[in-house]
Every structure is written in C-alpha cells, then in structure tokens.
Amino acid sequence: xxCPLCVAEHETTxxxxxxxxxxxxxxxxxxxxxxxxxxEHVAEMTDLTAVSQRHILNVxxxxxxxxxxxxxxxxxxxxxxxxxxxxxxxxxxxxxxxDRHFPQSTWGEPQRDGARxxxxxxxxxxxxxxxxxxxxxxx
Amino acid sequence: xxCPLCVAEHETTxxxxxxxxxxxxxxxxxxxxxxxxxxEHVAEMTDLTAVSQRHILNVxxxxxxxxxxxxxxxxxxxxxxxxxxxxxxxxxxxxxxxDRHFPQSTWGEPQRDGARxxxxxxxxxxxxxxxxxxxxxxx
Numbered sequence: 001x002x003c004p005l006c007v008a009e010h011e012t013t014x015x016x017x018x019x020x021x022x023x024x025x026x027x028x029x030x031x032x033x034x035x036x037x038x039x040e041h042v043a044e045m046t047d048l049t050a051v052s053q054r055h056i057l058n059v060x061x062x063x064x065x066x067x068x069x070x071x072x073x074x075x076x077x078x079x080x081x082x083x084x085x086x087x088x089x090x091x092x093x094x095x096x097x098x099d100r101h102f103p104q105s106t107w108g109e110p111q112r113d114g115a116r117x118x119x120x121x122x123x124x125x126x127x128x129x130x131x132x133x134x135x136x137x138x139x
Numbered sequence: 140x141x142c143p144l145c146v147a148e149h150e151t152t153x154x155x156x157x158x159x160x161x162x163x164x165x166x167x168x169x170x171x172x173x174x175x176x177x178x179e180h181v182a183e184m185t186d187l188t189a190v191s192q193r194h195i196l197n198v199x200x201x202x203x204x205x206x207x208x209x210x211x212x213x214x215x216x217x218x219x220x221x222x223x224x225x226x227x228x229x230x231x232x233x234x235x236x237x238d239r240h241f242p243q244s245t246w247g248e249p250q251r252d253g254a255r256x257x258x259x260x261x262x263x264x265x266x267x268x269x270x271x272x273x274x275x276x277x278x
Contacts, residue, residue, distance in 0.1 A: 044207070044214075044215055045200060045203060045215070046200055046204050046207060046215075053196075053200060054193070057192075061184060061185055061192060064183065064184060064185050068183070068185060075182070075220070075221055075222050076184070077218075077219070077220045077222070078184065078217075078218065078219045078220075079216075079217065079218035079219070079220075079244075080216070080218070081214070081216045081217075081218075082214055083214050083216070083241060083242035083244070086214060095222060102222055103223045104222070104246070105218075105220050105222070107243070107244040107246040108246045136189055
C-alpha cells in the first residue's frame with residue numbers, strides 16, 4: 001500500500017522522536033501550520049495504546065503551546081480526519097481573524113484574500129515544542 | 140458575553156460528569172455525530188490544566204470507541220476549532236464512504252446526497268462511553 005505518511009519524503013521535519021514527528025505544512029495562507037504524524041501506520045486514535053494516545057496528544061498540545069508563544073494567534077484549530085490518508089496525523093493550525101477562512105474552518109469556504117504572515121523558523125518551533133513537552137510530561 | 144455552550148439549553152445530553160458533557164449533534168447527514176463540551180468557558184486546550192486536558196481527551200476517545208462499537212464507521216473524524224464559539228468543544232464524527240462529504244471533511248464541499256443511517260440511542264451511547272472511559276482510566 002502506498003501511504004504518503006509512511007514514507008517521510010519531501011517533508012520538512014521540525015521535531016521528532018521515536019514515535020512521531022512534527023512537520024511543516026507548506027500553505028502560504030497558513031504560516032505556522034504544523035502536522036503531527038505518528039510514525040507507524042495506524043488508522044484511528046483508538047487503535048493506539050493508551051500510552052501512545054497520551055504521547056501523540058502531548059506532542060499536539062506542545063505544538064499548540066509553541067505556536068501560541070511564537071505567533072499569538074487568535075485561535076488554534078486541531079483536527080484529525082484521515083479520510084484520504086488513514087494514518088494517524090493531527091493538523092495544528094494557528095488562526096487569525098484576517099486569515100483566508102476565518103471564522104470558517106480552513107476546509108470551508110474562503111472568506112477573503114488572507115493577510116500574509118511570516119512563519120516562525122523551524123529552529124524556534126523545535127525549541128518551543130521541546131520545552132512545552134518537557135513541561136507537560138514532568139507536571 | 141453570550142456563549143451558547145455556557146448555557147446548556149436545547150441540548151440532548153448523552154453523558155456528563157462534573158467537568159464536561161457529551162451532547163448529540165442533530166445533523167440528519169451525520170447520525171451519531173457527538174460533541175464533547177467542557178463546562179467551563181475556556182478558549183484553548185492549552186488553557187486547561189494537564190489533568191483537565193487528559194480528562195476531556197479521554198472522554199473524546201471514549202466517545203470514539205463507543206461510536207466505533209455501535210456504528211462501525213469507515214473513519215472517525217476529531218476536531219476542535221472554536222473560531223465561532225471560543226469555548227473548548229470537540230466534534231466526534233463517524234464517517235462513511237457513502238456519506239455526504241466523504242472523503243472531504245464535513246466542512247468541505249458536498250460530494251453527493253449522503254446515505255441515511257440510524258443513530259444509536261442515547262442510552263446505548265452513554266453505556267458504551269462510560270464503559271470505554273472506565274477502561275481508559277483504569278489501564
């Protein structure tokens with residue numbers, strides 16, 4: 001089976017450990033948009049063990065914390081669909097009231113030409129994700 | 140401030156505890172669609188304590204387990220946006236290949252007149268959510 005998330009090619013990896021990785025989503029309308037991908041090919045969150053569920057969700061929340069610290073968005077959007085690629089992955093999207101779809105989801109009808117912003121560097125994101133994850137898991 | 144999720148009116152509650160509730164979303168295209176709502180008015184997941192984050196995510200995952208057991212969907216979709224109503228809530232949506240938007244998200248372009256299905260009863264859902272939550276938190 002050809003699963004694009006099983007082969008980590010053409011990805012910009014921001015952070016990774018033995019279980020999952022945070023990659024950058026190249027969408028000019030959504031600077032800072034990150035995707036958290038479980039390495040193993042598993043379709044649903046409830047196919048993972050409780051320990052693995054907690055780990056990937058901690059990485060998702062650490063990514064949210066990092067994006068809030070570095071970009072101060074008006075809202076964070078979190079989503080895990082997998083209808084096209086049934087391999088557990090989470091979208092973590094910083095949203096701004098003047099972005100292309102606000103207040104619709106990024107999968108909805110565009111509302112305007114979105115304001116452009118500069119994404120944080122991968123180095124800054126990696127450091128902030130690592131620090132947030134340490135704080136979450138040591139608490 | 141008038142937040143529709145702070146006032147639990149016109150809701151069909153399936154399950155609740157002191158922190159959050161699972162309510163039924165009345166969408167004829169998406170039988171079984173549930174929403175998990177944190178009682179307190181908090182905008183972002185990372186505004187919650189680590190214990191509260193874990194609790195609401197366990198309820199989300201228990202709802203996923205219940206819907207998989209009772210409906211055998213082709214995919215589960217999970218999302219937390221809050222762009223319109225910035226009060227932490229999660230959408231838990233059983234998806235089928237012949238539903239109105241598959242493989243698009245339910246916020247995307249409709250693909251067809253979706254096949255109609257019968258949703259599980261609130262009693263069956265409540266029992267399955269409670270059992271899944273007990274298993275998750277006793278593990």
